[in-house]
Amino acid sequence: MAAEEKGHIPFAVPDITDREIEAVVRCLKSGWLTTGPVAKEFEKEFSRRMGGGVEAISVNSCTTALQVALKALDVGPGDEVIVPVWTFTATAMSVVHAGARPVLVDVDTVTLNLDPERAAAAVTPRTRAIIPVHFAGLACDMDALRAIADGHNLKIIEDAAHALPATYKGRLIGADSADATAFSFYATKTMTTGEGGMITVADPEIAARCRTLRLHGINRDVFDRYTSASSPWYYEVVAPGFKCNLTDMAAAIGLVQLERLDEMLARRCALRKVYHEAFADLPLELPPDAPEGDIHSWHLYVVKLRPEAPLDRDEFIKAMAAEKIGCSVHFIPLHLHPYWRDSLGVTEADFPNATAAYKRAVSLPFYTAMTDAAVERVTGTVRRLLKRGG
Numbered sequence: 001m002a003a004e005e006k007g008h009i010p011f012a013v014p015d016i017t018d019r020e021i022e023a024v025v026r027c028l029k030s031g032w033l034t035t036g037p038v039a040k041e042f043e044k045e046f047s048r049r050m051g052g053g054v055e056a057i058s059v060n061s062c063t064t065a066l067q068v069a070l071k072a073l074d075v076g077p078g079d080e081v082i083v084p085v086w087t088f089t090a091t092a093m094s095v096v097h098a099g100a101r102p103v104l105v106d107v108d109t110v111t112l113n114l115d116p117e118r119a120a121a122a123v124t125p126r127t128r129a130i131i132p133v134h135f136a137g138l139a140c141d142m143d144a145l146r147a148i149a150d151g152h153n154l155k156i157i158e159d160a161a162h163a164l165p166a167t168y169k170g171r172l173i174g175a176d177s178a179d180a181t182a183f184s185f186y187a188t189k190t191m192t193t194g195e196g197g198m199i200t201v202a203d204p205e206i207a208a209r210c211r212t213l214r215l216h217g218i219n220r221d222v223f224d225r226y227t228s229a230s231s232p233w234y235y236e237v238v239a240p241g242f243k244c245n246l247t248d249m250a251a252a253i254g255l256v257q258l259e260r261l262d263e264m265l266a267r268r269c270a271l272r273k274v275y276h277e278a279f280a281d282l283p284l285e286l287p288p289d290a291p292e293g294d295i296h297s298w299h300l301y302v303v304k305l306r307p308e309a310p311l312d313r314d315e316f317i318k319a320m321a322a323e324k325i326g327c328s329v330h331f332i333p334l335h336l337h338p339y340w341r342d343s344l345g346v347t348e349a350d351f352p353n354a355t356a357a358y359k360r361a362v363s364l365p366f367y368t369a370m371t372d373a374a375v376e377r378v379t380g381t382v383r384r385l386l387k388r389g390g
């Protein structure tokens with residue numbers, strides 16, 4: 001890594017090989033740049049990767065995937081949607097843009113995933129949907145959430161931005177785990193297209209609505225019209241759609257990344273093993289593993305500093321930065337952001353688990369292109385900082 005050679009270890013960098021670069025160049029030379037044959041192929045391969053039981057609809061981000069899915073499932077004004085407070089703002093903002101109200105719910109202290117008991121307690125007659133986030137790549141308790149959803153006739157729309165490829169009870173998240181699942185191909189996620197996202201849906205009618213909604217509410221995409229001999233110019237606007245289709249250039253990157261997904265997962269699992277072993281005796285809570293037999297996709301490696309650690313979280317991140325090692329925090333829980341605090345009228349006391357976890361959580365550098373030398377520098381530095389005085 002060029003960045004690492006300069007002595008700086010970034011928090012995350014994308015893993016791009018010559019294969020992705022060549023695929024983009026081929027696409028650029030093909031004469032078709034926007035959504036076309038490569039995006040179609042990417043969707044087909046993604047659906048196949050999910051076991052073939054769902055359709056895959058490509059979009060330009062996970063954020064728009066959530067927006068399209070909410071609209072396709074008819075969530076709108078007057079509705080409430082349960083969202084974990086421990087997430088990125090996009091999860092809840094997609095609900096606001098649907099005209100509905102996000103209801104923030106606290107998370108489990110260990111997994112930082114939506115707590116089903118608290119979710120059940122947050123259900124009202126207005127609740128229409130739940131958006132679980134599989135934090136860091138560890139699947140939520142989907143059986144418990146499904147029971148709540150079935151008991152109250154709610155939809156489940158997964159924010160699976162971290163969860164490719166993760167499994168719950170042996171089945172891939174996105175294969176049949178929800179009414180709709182939204183994936184992210186943002187630059188630092190487990191696979192990338194630069195910017196991009198995917199919706200997986202089992203119901204063909206909902207899938208068709210998603211396809212229409214992602215492109216202006218038009219019932220035929222440009223490529224369909226281009227390749228149609230009889231009426232290349234005719235289309236109809238049938239819904240109030242968005243404009244969030246994925247370009248073929250991005251899909252070209254995605255096809256290669258999808259092929260490399262298992263190889264990249266193996267590297268993430270190897271990194272997790274090195275970190276787990278190197279940090280076992282430090283004053284840290286290590287991230288929980290998936291239950292036996294399930295796959296954790298290890299998008300992030302988040303540790304929590306124990307109260308007895310010689311540094312607090314902010315001091316730790318500063319000390320790491322002084323050693324030219326980039327850390328991050330996932331997440332600043334939503335209730336601590338001014339917009340969410342003020343618009344929803346929430347306070348720290350409403351979310352004791354998220355508030356406590358936030359003060360102690362750090363995301364360590366964690367990416368497949370990390371060199372062994374960089375891994376050693378991170379583990380060595382963390383050990384030195386946290387063993388100090390102890």
Ligand SMILES: *Cc1c(COP(=O)(O)O)cnc(C)c1O
Pocket residue numbers: 060061062063064087088090091133159161162183184185186196197
């Ligand atoms: C990254 C992320 C998103 C947004 O993904 P984009 O593809 O950048 O829109 C949504 N939810 C979570 C939990 C994320 O981490």
